Amino acid sequence: MMKDIELKALEEKHPLLKAVEAAQDVVWVNPNKRPFAEAAKDQVLTSEDIKDAEERLKRFAPFLMACFPETKATGGIIESPLTPIPKMQKHMEEKYNAEIPGRLVLKQDNALAIAGSVKARGGIYEVLKHTEELALEHGLLKPGDSYEKLASPECRKFFSDYTVQVGSTGNLGMSIGIMSAAIGYRAVVHMSADARQWKKDKLRSHGVTVKEYEADYGEAVKEGRALSDADPKSYFVDDENSQNLFLGYAVAASRLEGQLQKQDIKVDADHPMFVYIPCGVGGAPGGIAFGLKQKYGDNVHCFFIEPVQAPAMLLGMMTGLQHDISATDVGLTGLTEADGLAVSRPSGFVGKVMEPHLSGEFTLQDDALYGYMKDLLDTEGVFLEPSACAMFTGPQHLLSADETAAYIKENGLTDKMKDSVQLVWATGGSLVPDSVRESYVKKAESLE
Numbered sequence: 001m002m003k004d005i006e007l008k009a010l011e012e013k014h015p016l017l018k019a020v021e022a023a024q025d026v027v028w029v030n031p032n033k034r035p036f037a038e039a040a041k042d043q044v045l046t047s048e049d050i051k052d053a054e055e056r057l058k059r060f061a062p063f064l065m066a067c068f069p070e071t072k073a074t075g076g077i078i079e080s081p082l083t084p085i086p087k088m089q090k091h092m093e094e095k096y097n098a099e100i101p102g103r104l105v106l107k108q109d110n111a112l113a114i115a116g117s118v119k120a121r122g123g124i125y126e127v128l129k130h131t132e133e134l135a136l137e138h139g140l141l142k143p144g145d146s147y148e149k150l151a152s153p154e155c156r157k158f159f160s161d162y163t164v165q166v167g168s169t170g171n172l173g174m175s176i177g178i179m180s181a182a183i184g185y186r187a188v189v190h191m192s193a194d195a196r197q198w199k200k201d202k203l204r205s206h207g208v209t210v211k212e213y214e215a216d217y218g219e220a221v222k223e224g225r226a227l228s229d230a231d232p233k234s235y236f237v238d239d240e241n242s243q244n245l246f247l248g249y250a251v252a253a254s255r256l257e258g259q260l261q262k263q264d265i266k267v268d269a270d271h272p273m274f275v276y277i278p279c280g281v282g283g284a285p286g287g288i289a290f291g292l293k294q295k296y297g298d299n300v301h302c303f304f305i306e307p308v309q310a311p312a313m314l315l316g317m318m319t320g321l322q323h324d325i326s327a328t329d330v331g332l333t334g335l336t337e338a339d340g341l342a343v344s345r346p347s348g349f350v351g352k353v354m355e356p357h358l359s360g361e362f363t364l365q366d367d368a369l370y371g372y373m374k375d376l377l378d379t380e381g382v383f384l385e386p387s388a389c390a391m392f393t394g395p396q397h398l399l400s401a402d403e404t405a406a407y408i409k410e411n412g413l414t415d416k417m418k419d420s421v422q423l424v425w426a427t428g429g430s431l432v433p434d435s436v437r438e439s440y441v442k443k444a445e446s447l448e
């Protein structure tokens with residue numbers, strides 16, 4: 001816990017904080033958001049950096065096809081479908097007595113190849129970037145070579161001398177672990193107490209070493225980092241501070257742009273796009289939102305969603321304390337059934353980058369996750385893991401919450417809402433084993 005006087009001072013400055021402490025669902029609109037043209041001037045990262053990441057992923061496409069035949073259909077590019085979900089939209093409007101404006105569409109990162117979650121973007125990108133650096137440095141690759149070469153037994157043998165490590169609540173570990181093991185690295189994943197057993201089992205089946213911790217995500221990261229730093233041949237993927245992860249996520253924007261165009265879904269001054277992304281430490285939603293802002297500027301409005309007991313990013317952004325505040329500092333548990341979002345302390349790096357770009361945040365109760373999960377399964381036949389379902393609270397409350405209603409008015413969007421795109425970013429689910437799926441559905445039914 002924070003000292004009483006410090007907390008009192010924060011509560012006075014930020015009246016919403018009391019509701020956050022009481023684990024109520026809240027809606028927060030970011031008072032520090034600025035017009036894009038202005039915000040872009042102070043950016044540390046740019047569109048050029050995202051382009052560079054995109055080019056790197058293209059270079060690795062032949063390698064990915066060689067290692068993961070399931071990526072052949074998309075030419076070695078790992079990308080997810082964009083799916084309109086009108087039945088879910090109608091169902092939500094009826095069931096929750098909500099008005100969801102415009103068109104509800106689902107970005108299906110639950111279906112991303114290899115890792116089955118949004119972490120296939122950042123995590124895989126970072127492992128590939130590290131691999132390219134090692135390969136160039138040690139002469140395994142010369143400029144112009146096909147990267148397919150890296151799948152050869154000689155290269156695998158070379159990489160087996162090196163270790164990749166990461167701390168994770170589950171999905172990041174899966175993406176880093178599976179990719180690292182496929183390249184030939186020794187891979188060690190430090191799993192927090194929240195991590196689901198099936199994710200640990202799956203990693204071990206790929207030959208990954210899984211270290212389990214009684215403590216939360218922050219501790220797993222700390223331990224993993226210390227062990228990795230002690231070994232000169234070990235590389236640590238730092239989820240809290242990594243620009244590489246962030247850029248890997250940001251590549252999503254140009255891919256999405258192509259998909260929207262193909263489906264004739266307009267995003268411009270008359271067709272604003274609202275994007276809702278579940279948030280843990282902030283890297284995935286931050287990277288994606290940052291990429292989208294570079295593409296769509298003021299025409300895209302990004303909201304993060306967090307569980308009421310683990311609103312890490314909300315606390316960091318609202319108080320401006322970023323990495324220096326945690327859910328447990330204000331008396332929350334940091335515990336949630338949304339294992340992918342079970343993070344108490346936010347990334348400081350992402351908070352700072354997103355400060356002028358983020359529109360706001362919603363929080364929700366754990367029980368709501370299961371309701372949304374079943375709603376989507378029943379109406380559209382799509383299964384998502386509970387963490388991913390958090391996003392639906394955004395479109396449900398956008399028009400009815402006072403804070404976001406005011407945001408829409410102040411931004412002159414009232415008349416444009418009927419032509420808006422409401423994009424919910426589904427962050428994971430396709431690798432969930434059938435037995436676990438069934439237990440989630442049972443849980444949802446028990447809550448009805």
Ligand SMILES: *Cc1c(COP(=O)(O)O)cnc(C)c1O
Binds near residue numbers: 280283343
């Ligand atoms: C990791 C994860 C998120 C959030 O990503 P962060 O980078 O931790 O903010 C959201 N949903 C799922 C399913 C995840 O695994």
